[in-house]
Amino acid sequence: MLDDTDRRILRQYQHAPALSAAALAERAGVTAATCARRLSALKDAGVLQGNHAVIDWPALGYTVEVSLRITLDKAAPRAFDTFVEKARDIPEVIEIQTFLGRVDVRLSVISKDMADYQRLYRDAILTLPHIADIEALMHVARIKTDETLPL
Amino acid sequence: MTATDPIELDTIDRRLLVALSQDATQSAGSLARQLGLSQPATWRRIKRLHESGAIKGQRLALDQERLGFGVTVFLGLKLATKGRVSLQDFERAVMAIPEVQTVEHVLGLYDYRLRVVARDIADFERVLRRRIMTLPGVGDVEANVLLSEERRPGPIG
Numbered sequence: 663m664l665d666d667t668d669r670r671i672l673r674q675y676q677h678a679p680a681l682s683a684a685a686l687a688e689r690a691g692v693t694a695a696t697c698a699r700r701l702s703a704l705k706d707a708g709v710l711q712g713n714h715a716v717i718d719w720p721a722l723g724y725t726v727e728v729s730l731r732i733t734l735d736k737a738a739p740r741a742f743d744t745f746v747e748k749a750r751d752i753p754e755v756i757e758i759q760t761f762l763g764r765v766d767v768r769l770s771v772i773s774k775d776m777a778d779y780q781r782l783y784r785d786a787i788l789t790l791p792h793i794a795d796i797e798a799l800m801h802v803a804r805i806k807t808d809e810t811l812p813l
Numbered sequence: 814m815t816a817t818d819p820i821e822l823d824t825i826d827r828r829l830l831v832a833l834s835q836d837a838t839q840s841a842g843s844l845a846r847q848l849g850l851s852q853p854a855t856w857r858r859i860k861r862l863h864e865s866g867a868i869k870g871q872r873l874a875l876d877q878e879r880l881g882f883g884v885t886v887f888l889g890l891k892l893a894t895k896g897r898v899s900l901q902d903f904e905r906a907v908m909a910i911p912e913v914q915t916v917e918h919v920l921g922l923y924d925y926r927l928r929v930v931a932r933d934i935a936d937f938e939r940v941l942r943r944r945i946m947t948l949p950g951v952g953d954v955e956a957n958v959l960l961s962e963e964r965r966p967g968p969i970g
Contacts, residue, residue, distance in 0.1 A: 672873075675873060676873045679837070679870075679871035680837070680870070680871045708879070709876045709879045709880065710874075710875060711874040711875065711876060712835075712836060712873070713836065713838045713871055713872075713873055714833075714836070714837055714872050714874060715830070715833035715834045715837040716834070716869050717830060717834055717867065717868060717869070717967060717969070718867060718869035719967065721819065721865070721867055721869070722820055723819025724968070729917075729919065729926065731922075753965075753966075753967065753968040754968050755965055756967045757962070757963070757964055757965065758963045758965065759887075759959055759961065759962045759963070760959075760960045760961045760962075761957040761960055762958040763956060764957060765957050768887070768957075772967065772968070797922055799889075799921040799922065800919060800920040800921060801918075801919055802917075802918040803917070804916070805916035805917065806907075806908045806913065806914075806915055808914070809872060809914045809915060809928070810914065811880055811882055811914075812911035812930070813880065
């Protein structure tokens with residue numbers, strides 16, 4: 663189980679994942695040795711699963727981001743699995759989420775411009791299997807993006 | 814060069830980006846060995862990826878459930894009184910809710926898309942009633958409970 667020290671380290675670390683080990687230990691108010699030991703235990707336990715660089719897609723020229731909310735034809739056997747397998751083959755799909763609710767699957771897709779998006783939508787997305795309905799939300803701005811937990 | 818010119822990446826930059834998006838804690842030395850480069854050259858490239866803005870930051874992946882957050886819900890949210898309520902007021906209020914992880918302004922069926930974490934469904938109901946439904950100008954809200962999530966490498970692999 664996690665104790666207050668683990669939570670304190672994770673709270674600091676998730677707000678500044680690029681911190682050096684020494685700086686993180688200092689912020690969390692523990693010694694460098696304790697900090698390293700706790701982080702390694704959290705990794706082994708599978709609580710800390712990774713530390714990932716976040717790519718700025720608009721900076722690389724992918725200025726269009728669209729959220730596609732998809733309802734699947736659930737009468738088809740293995741509709742979810744086959745849909746997700748095929749969606750993984752599209753490089754412009756950067757996120758795949760499945761839901762319980764009115765929407766079954768959501769794909770986050772990026773494109774260089776609207777013409778590029780149109781091509782992607784017609785050639786790659788609409789040919790995915792078992793789509794019953796599809797709705798698009800165009801991203802205008804990200805207001806808040808720190809996916810931190812209120813630990 | 815204008816602000817809209819995309820950053821140009823060569824094959825090695827792309828491989829570095831893929832490697833760092835899988836694990837940002839890898840040392841320049843270990844990346845250099847993987848890519849068959851010298852350590853100083855790798856270090857310079859990593860620095861450039863950060864400075865040019867190709868990498869905008871780092872993100873921890875945590876097992877939310879083990880940390881006590883068993884439920885993630887995405888909310889599609891429409892403002893009821895567009896034009897009258899100020900977007901800034903809404904945005905300021907929604908950003909201050911600790912359970913709201915992301916806020917995206919979107920065009921389409923909804924105006925905003927929120928990612929909300931909660932301890933369980935009862936806790937989510939509390940957040941929804943006390944915090945979300947009381948936001949200035951909030952109208953229709955649609956909730957979808959996240960079952961699984963997968964982040965893909967994107968078009969650089």
